[in-house]
Amino acid sequence: HIQDRWQLLKMRVFTLILLVLIFSCKSEEKKLNDSSKATLSNFQMQVDSLFNSVIKKDEPGAAILISYNDSVLFSKGYGLRDLSTNMPITTSTNMRIGSVSKQFTALGILSLVENEQLNLNDSIYKFYPYESLKGVTIKQMLSHTSGIVDADTEYWKRWTLDRPATNNDIIDWYKKHDRKVFNPGEKFEYNNSAYQLLASLIEKISGKEFSEYIKENVLEKADMETSLFYNLSKPTQISERAYCYEKDSTGTWQKVDGHYLNGIVGAGCLYTNLNDFVKYSSTLRQRKILMTEIDSLLFQPVVEVKELADRDFYIIRESGSFYGMGWEVNETMAVHGGETFGAHSFVIYEFNRPLTIAIFMNSNSLFETEPNLLDETYKLTDKYLKTTANNAYSKAVRWLRELQFLQLIVNWSFG
Numbered sequence: 001h002i003q004d005r006w007q008l009l010k011m012r013v014f015t016l017i018l019l020v021l022i023f024s025c026k027s028e029e030k031k032l033n034d035s036s037k038a039t040l041s042n043f044q045m046q047v048d049s050l051f052n053s054v055i056k057k058d059e060p061g062a063a064i065l066i067s068y069n070d071s072v073l074f075s076k077g078y079g080l081r082d083l084s085t086n087m088p089i090t091t092s093t094n095m096r097i098g099s100v101s102k103q104f105t106a107l108g109i110l111s112l113v114e115n116e117q118l119n120l121n122d123s124i125y126k127f128y129p130y131e132s133l134k135g136v137t138i139k140q141m142l143s144h145t146s147g148i149v150d151a152d153t154e155y156w157k158r159w160t161l162d163r164p165a166t167n168n169d170i171i172d173w174y175k176k177h178d179r180k181v182f183n184p185g186e187k188f189e190y191n192n193s194a195y196q197l198l199a200s201l202i203e204k205i206s207g208k209e210f211s212e213y214i215k216e217n218v219l220e221k222a223d224m225e226t227s228l229f230y231n232l233s234k235p236t237q238i239s240e241r242a243y244c245y246e247k248d249s250t251g252t253w254q255k256v257d258g259h260y261l262n263g264i265v266g267a268g269c270l271y272t273n274l275n276d277f278v279k280y281s282s283t284l285r286q287r288k289i290l291m292t293e294i295d296s297l298l299f300q301p302v303v304e305v306k307e308l309a310d311r312d313f314y315i316i317r318e319s320g321s322f323y324g325m326g327w328e329v330n331e332t333m334a335v336h337g338g339e340t341f342g343a344h345s346f347v348i349y350e351f352n353r354p355l356t357i358a359i360f361m362n363s364n365s366l367f368e369t370e371p372n373l374l375d376e377t378y379k380l381t382d383k384y385l386k387t388t389a390n391n392a393y394s395k396a397v398r399w400l401r402e403l404q405f406l407q408l409i410v411n412w413s414f415g
Contacts, residue, residue: 104214110297122138151193211229241271243342
């Protein structure tokens with residue numbers, strides 16, 4: 001009889017402690033959730049303050065995306081996309097991203113490889129039998145190790161707005177000029193025309209216009225609804241377009257969208273927006289653009305990079321880097337910058353954390369006047385993520401201790 005009463009007392013004590021723990025956990029969870037929301041809000045205010053401090057509301061500006069997993073931590077536009085109408089930059093504004101476009105051209109080439117229409121070890125000479133391209137492989141073109149002359153630079157002297165240069169002009173240049181800078185595969189040297197030739201190769205093999213092929217085989221698979229490659233020689237409508245601007249000698253902003261080199265695609269010319277790019281980043285992480293996961297080749301180091309503008313970014317500068325296919329990579333992340341007439345961009349794609357940062361600008365002066373903008377954005381993001389990780393760890397430790405305590409009570413109650 002006494003034993004029964006003792007057992008009943010223990011059960012009541014167990015029930016009481018269990019109820020206390022449940023209410024305590026709920027209260028603690030609410031505090032943690034409130035704390036997480038406050039931490040995120042503080043981070044967002046810091047990023048917002050950073051960009052508001054360097055971008056004027058009545059000038060060309062920027063669009064910035066910070067995403068983690070499938071969550072958007074920050075996404076906002078600053079400044080104007082069109083100075084003549086005072087239309088602001090928003091998350092749906094299509095921005096010209098310069099050489100960040102190269103990864104999309106690389107994905108187009110890899111889709112041909114996936115469909116067994118092309119081999120990375122094929123020589124470009126097989127398709128364009130010109131002496132200047134002899135012995136150069138597709139992989140070397142993708143990794144900037146081809147050794148061919150960058151014909152892109154030749155057009156600074158030759159073309160005017162009366163007739164914009166096209167990809168066919170690039171091909172014709174290689175047909176007429178038989179020379180290389182170094183032996184194929186010997187070293188790294190950034191080359192825009194290699195990617196322009198690759199765009200033409202996609203057309204040659206697929207039988208489709210380059211922008212249409214990329215739309216069907218890359219952009220649509222990533223659900224990038226309004227993004228597109230824009231070709232000045234075949235202009236099309238761009239929704240919510242951000243025009244590109246540069247300051248003239250008097251300090252006045254001038255629209256520079258009509259540059260005669262903007263009719264050449266492959267190395268640049270993609271217009272995209274934050275809403276589309278976050279979906280692209282997520283799809284790329286999920287490996288859903290190419291079915292055979294051949295897209296992993298984008299991030300496999302091919303050649304060491306010793307001189308590239310992206311190395312101004314402190315993480316890359318301190319750790320060193322390599323070039324894959326359309327991305328500069330190291331052990332922890334892939335990055336790439338883009339700079340063209342009146343536009344500048346930079347993207348960060350981490351491996352160890354599902355973090356993506358994208359900054360698109362419709363002028364090419366912001367990084368020049370604010371060289372630490374990218375570093376400051378990354379440092380704020382890194383600090384926020386480490387804070388949330390520490391909070392999550394503390395929460396896990398707390399739950400473990402409570403479970404251990406509950407186990408002791410259970411053993412005492414039923415023992």
